[in-house]
Amino acid sequence: MSISRRNFLKGSAAAIALLSTGGVFHAFDQGAFSTGKGSAYEPWRVWNQEDINSDANPLFRLIKASILASNAHNTQPWLYRIGNNEIDLYANVSRNIGTIDPLFREMNISLGCAIENLELAAKASDFETKVTLYPGGFEQIRVANIVLTPAVVASPDHYSIIGKRHTNRAAYDLDKQVEPATLQEMSNLANSFPDVKIVWFSDEAHKTEIGNVIINATEAIIGDKTQSGDSHKWYRHDWDELQRNKDGISIDSSGNSGMTRFFGKVLPTSIKSFNDYWIKLTKNPQVSTASVFGMLLVRNQSDRTQLIQAGRLWQRMHLWAVTKGLAAQPLNQPHERRDREVQLGIEPIFGKAIEKLVNTPGYEGMFTFRMGYPTSQALASPRRPAEEVLLT
Template structure:
């Protein structure tokens, strides 16, 4: 079965402004031109001078702040976890001898995640960070996956008892792990030994890691991802949930929401980020074309693709376990100077097909890719050698994610 790469037509020249984004970005003096077009005030409000400044980014540096309550320190680590669109779908209840993790369904990705797959994976990522932080802060822990019969939103209880303090390299990597959306270095393949070590991080019998490393395999996944991205872009609900709903384009929005995606985290070249901040915001069509171009570039520069698979892709506990394994993989790549990025457009379209009763084009493609009867593809990602270091994303502080 084939899925064609789709591309949106270029806008007619007559409709382009006299000085277009394309003109600005391709000129040799791009930065100077953009600054000349804007004002110092706009540059400041759009975060040109200090893109990772402000309290929205403080959790990355304050996660081990002296004087904070010790169980709270575990939450400080948990909130720095990987999660789809930086929606941060978690709540925590902290007690002297235990921590409880809950779903925050108000932070669902809507039409991109109609069955909660990405929400549950993100919760698994937060749980893994929390469990890594427990021994580092002098706790032994016992995990009990939920739900609590009295609360369907309950995900897990972590019982805590005094233990010997012990930090691991994965724990130490927590504040340095960021999703890298830049193109990867195609001249440097990911070694087989790295893939073997990453696969060995999976200690869950109901989770499998499948690697796709050959040129033909990577090209096929590139093709599928491009097609899925085009279909997301053409679906009004998915396009909105994928873009405007979670995009924070200025400092005021970033500080207010403390979640979502920023222009600095989108993997754009420096001149493109500057233009996006200083020029008027693009319309939906232009923004959609830019996102499709990014997906093409990201998928086309993957050193390897990985798919995490489970027996039952609708089982919440298995999704949580996949999140834990993904967080572990992402932290290991951080320690070893590799880059990683979730690329779940295939799953988002497969879920949308199931939600709307459409022909399972992408669901069938995932089955074909996996070629492993009895297993279901749940999560796709790319890894490779970075060309640039990824910046941090905004995070809600601990007080905002506590519940009683």
């Protein structure tokens, strides 16, 4: 990405100020020279490597792939228990995002993403899988049981992409649009999930309509101090905190250029500056450069198993998209706002806006995203290693 003369001068002035205030040491402290390094990023390097000690149990390797799944706010709300020939997946409800996800919608979608990776890894390791999802209330913590039987299974196409998939929050290429045939192929991925559908927003009028709903919802979240505070709790500005917690959102995954990320790490931040920046990025480049928006629909978003199926589909779609050179970013502000309206019992402004966008009788919209061809490579986000999320 090119740097304009004005930005270069601004950057140079800031760099001089930084150097003259002993800020270089601070820059080191804050990981300004260590993007993607440290133990928080190790799971991306070792996920498909055989490690004789920890991989003595072959099922452990499946968990190393599972934890690289997409997940809301990078909360990684999962726990695993390995049995003789099975893995149980549990929701770690202590990692809920509070008023951002009061109905546990995003937590369950995230768990679905984790199951998809786990199943791909199982097949790549020659296991046949039988996945059982547990229905029931959202307080019920055991989510799924996956029985694994040794078998000769064709290695799945998307397996090798697991370690290359990252959410891309940067500008997408406005000169290269996603073709209708590509969208159709992605819609076909939903065929394995009878309760889940995809709707696309690809013409200008529909893109503007959904783009405005996303921007308005972002503003509504920012205007709700409790909700934006709950979101901000998962923002990791401090490098030590990021390396310690190995979770959350940081400036490295923001889609910003190298120089902006450098200064973002070094300069102090506040919730106000974070929110100002969030709305700015949402408008441009995120909404403004989307080639296409999409929404996942389920028949009933109060049914946990349907949310999990939608999560499996999202992970499958994102992996598939990467094989086609596409970039993707969920943009769930309208749904986060809709859930908050339900929680507070207030007028369903975003509930109604989503219904209007969906316009499909018998289905509810519960997950929005954008796709397009990337202008830059997305960076990895931190992960807690498989060892840390294993129940003994």
